[in-house]
Amino acid sequence: xxxxxxxxxxxxxxxxxxxxxxxxxxxxxxxxxxxxxxxxxxxxxxxxxxxxxxxxxxxxxxxxxxxxxxxxxxxxxxxxxxxxxxxxxxxxxxxxxxxxxxxxxxxxxxxxxxxxxxxxxxxxxxxxxxxxxxxxxxxxxxxx
Numbered sequence: 844x845x846x847x848x849x850x851x852x853x854x855x856x857x858x859x860x861x862x863x864x865x866x867x868x869x870x871x872x873x874x875x876x877x878x879x880x881x882x883x884x885x886x887x888x889x890x891x892x893x894x895x896x897x898x899x900x901x902x903x904x905x906x907x908x909x910x911x912x913x914x915x916x917x918x919x920x921x922x923x924x925x926x927x928x929x930x931x932x933x934x935x936x937x938x939x940x941x942x943x944x945x946x947x948x949x950x951x952x953x954x955x956x957x958x959x960x961x962x963x964x965x966x967x968x969x970x971x972x973x974x975x976x977x978x979x980x981x982x983x984x985x986x987x
Contacts, residue, residue, distance in 0.1 A: 850947045854968065856975060857923065857936045860912045863975040864936075865945075865968060870925055870980050874939045877920040891935060896924065903933035904984060925980050932984045945970055950977065 854865035855874070880892040880903050889908035893900050903922060907914070922933040945968045952966040965977045 851944045852947060852950065852968075852977075853942060853944050854975070854977060855923065855939065856941050856943055856970075857921070857939045859907050859910065859937050861937075863940075863973055865943075865975040865977045866923070866925075866980040867965075867977075868942055872924040872926045872931060875922045875924065875933075877922055877935065894922075894933060896931070896933070899931065901931050901933050903935060905935045906983070907935070907937075909983060923980070925984055927981060927985065934980060934984060943970060945975075 853868040855868050855871045856863060856865050858864065875896075878894055880894045882892040883890060886892070889905050891903040891905050894903050901924070919938060920935055921937075921939045922935055923939065925932050925934055949969040950966040951969075963978050963983045965979050968975045968977050
């Protein structure tokens with residue numbers, strides 16, 4: 844978890860299927876508009892394919908499918924580029940809304956939300972009038 848010295852965490856907020864999510868800002872290299880993706884035969888269903896990002900070939904996964912959600916029709920999809928140790932992965936989300944700072948005391952941890960998401964969720968953050976599921980996005984993309 845990328846903690847700040849003052850007990851706060853900066854998160855990139857985004858939505859998938861009208862649910863608010865957040866990921867620690869340190870895991871996100873950049874956010875881009877959806878771009879052309881080449882399908883890869885035999886890849887898991889949630890892998891959209893590969894794309895060329897300034898000369899680097901990266902795998903693109905659909906977070907909606909990765910989380911087991913129904914297909915959506917969003918024309919404004921974004922790709923969050925997630926840095927892993929030796930590579931990067933693109934994660935398709937519906938919208939990226941903002942970067943915010945949340946106090947550690949406003950993050951509820953150790954929730955038994957679902958077995959499927961258990962290892963991926965760092966906690967649920969309270970931000971003014973909404974809740975955000977804070978994901979460890981690097982674990983989501985690594986656990987094929």
